[in-house]
Amino acid sequence: MEDKKVEQYYSPPPKLGKWEGFRIFLYNSETGQFLGRTGASWAKILLFYLIFYGVLSGFFGAMLALFYQTLDYNAPKWQMDKSLIGSNPGLGFRPMPPESNVESTLIWYKASDKGNFVHWSRALDKFLEVYKPPKPGTAAAASNGQDHRVHCDYGKPAPPGKSCEVDLQKFSPCSSDKNYMYDQYQPCIFLKLNKIFGWQPEFYNDTQNLPSNMPSDLRERIKTAKMRNPEELKTIWVSCEGENPADVENIGAIQYKPRSGFPGFYFPYANSPGYLSPLVAVWFESPKRNVLINIECKAWARNIIHDRVERRGSVHFELMVD
Template identity: 60%
Template sequence: MADKQKVSEYYTRPPTLGKWESFRQFLWNSETGQFLGRTGASWAKILLFYLIFYSVLAGFFAAMLAVFYQTLDARKPKWQLSSSLIGDNPGLGFRPMPPESNVESTLIWYKSSDKGNVQYWQNQLKLFLTKYNKDNKLQTVEPCTPFQNATAPGKVCDVSMTKSWHPCLEETGFGFEDPKGGPCIFLKLNKIYNWVPEYYNSSNMPNDNTMSEHLKQDIINAEAANEHRLVWVTCEGENPADKENIGTLRYIPYRGFMSQYFPFQNQDGYLSPLVAVHFEEPKRGVLINIECKAWAKNIHHDRADKRGSVHFELMID
């Protein structure tokens, strides 16, 4: 009996508290000096632990990041060509693009007699060609000899849009206001670091019907003039009706991208070569499906993956 009485003296059941009293005691217990269930010394220890823990963790992460950046070059990718995610097969792009509100569309649709209607397409081309303006070019840009090798390291070849680009110039409205003719659509080859095209000549053209006889003859004629070092470009209607409606095409300034612009090596002020395709007499009031392709030995065409080609539609009211 005496032992039971001693136990009851030292171990008494704490008083039953309500929810509000329990929460208030959890916030601050005046009897034990605890705040949120811990004393000041306990809070100091745990804060010191986490301060040291996260400091060491941040230092380790920064050290690993520094080591990682030592393996990278700010001017060239670590993985190039076939070893990279981009691969070694460039695609084609076209400008002007349809409005962003219809991002999946590839339709160029306008009415040449409506200035407000064509203004969007003209403004898109003006914006795209801004860096090709003389005042915006860097000092590293210099004139180059056509169909030759690239310039010295650090230099880039100029894309000079002279009067020979007529009517694909801003002052002529890029052909969008021509009441009888069609617009100028600008093509560009997607940039791949260190990619160099393998040019076609009379001895390495494909024997099958993948390349038109007209293009083969153009390559033979260009080789005779030593002007075959081109990534050739062709545009044509996708279907028989489209081929009838597309009309005559003119490629400006050449029918392809010349060799002096390759390879791209992230040079300061680099200007991607352009080919302006002038649709001289497309049929009006009908939708024309158009496919443009780039031609080199190491460019393979795949519509599904959009490799080596680009598709768009043209409709003029």
Template identity: 55%
Template sequence: MVVQNPKMPAAEIGNPYGKPPKMSTGQTVRTFIYNPETGAFMGRTASSWGKIGLFYLIFYGVLAALVAICFWGFYQTVDPRTPTWQLERSLIGTNPGLGFRPLPPAENVESTLIWYKGTDPGNFRHWIKSLEQFLQQYKTPGTRPGLGANIANCDYDQPPKRGQVCNVDVMKFAPCNQENQFNYHKASPCVFLKLNKIYGWRPEFYNETNKLPEKMPESLKRYIRSIPEKQRNTIWVSCEGENPADQENIGPIDIIPPHQGFPGYYYPYENAEGYLSPLVAVHFRRPRTGILINVECKAWARNIIHSRNDKLGSVHFELMID
């Protein structure tokens, strides 16, 4: 018969329900890291760590396999170059928007104002640099291996062959080129326009001279009537002052290249390797300085609807040269 010493703690005589002996913080940490009595490391024995490690290895392995199978099944139903939903069935729709470059600085992302001092090179440096960056991909098309043969020099008599895309030669945009500082130093700046890309969209051209829209500028109508019929398969572009006062101050405008728009042989866009959207440069030759000029440019085709509020088929920006 064992007689308990009333002065001896219960834990010392093997009572599992007794209060454990007090330990210092250092002893507690050392015991947690490794307990020599039980052989536990970080609260678990080697066999316990092995079991829980094996469980999580199997669990996450099965989870990763299920995710991989789901992704594999998803990509079997998706073409990386052809969208599932196109034209009327897509969120983009069938009416392209018109964009302009250069854009204002990032801190004025909501602005559409091109404003600079024509006598201060440092002041208009942003606009030139923005255009240089935008046109860089047009200056070095086909630099990736295998793309050179994919790019063709197209014309109205020489459309691209199947699998080819048409080159956009920005060297033909003089005086709207980098070597000429895009004419910003002469207070007669150039602004570049391009249509948004819509997969599979085919323009319906205004190529019948007796069916040109009433709202189309008369100068553009005269140009369309003066060119050969084969060159009329073009998405025409016009730019003018938005209001009567703007039309007085905007001065003469040149559309470059001289075909006055986006040639039809660039369409439809089908996400072909190396495709670049065609460009048009708008050269404001003698805009009045010191006055804010509202500019509106439009793209003309039978299936392009113009809407200022929805920014469809046209683009608005302001020009001010001090």
């Protein structure tokens, strides 16, 4: 007996319009599907992703908590030679040229034009704002660490948990009320060392074994400091001079305010509350006018290496006063 083949014929689903197809996609009353899935299917997939992202978040949170256990909020994990910045501080200067000339190191202004030199004095005002102490005991004093600052001197460093103050009055005439001498053709340039956690300078305590490339006027300043007070030898000395013979002739007389360098009692930097980087104001008393002067300033300590290319231990800038 021959098997009878049953033939089935399938008719294509009816063509639906765009709106009708979209309506059925949102909810199909015949199958009970919502957005192409039944309620049970939606429950399963939502449960899966809830468990998946919950486990993922928990793992990430556990790793983050473990990582934070290795951190010290008061000190960097990698210090000195193990850190990216190393153990040789750089030297910076202020004021900086406008942001439009971010790569420039030229300080150029016309002293007789107030609108021309005011940029430089305002830039210094902004830079020194953090150094201006508010009234003691106020909220502002607590927020900027003023309550943690004390007066320091050679042989009188800050006690633990305190920082040395920086008295802007000692920088005179490099002060805001005198426009930092820019309108007098005698500009002041402020120098500061980069902060390196835990770095302790090695001072030149022996005036007989000074580097051969140290400027002669700095040698005399060091010898004078030793005669006046041997404790003052605990200083990171600063020198500024013209880079070329013509610059040496054009730079004129220089004074350093308030001292000839960064006093040693500001070091080492340990992230103490209220800490402020020490400053040295370089007062150019008589730079030759209408001439571009190339200037290099250096910080001097036994463990400071000078590298002009890497900008270590020294800083270069140009000065031009019209």
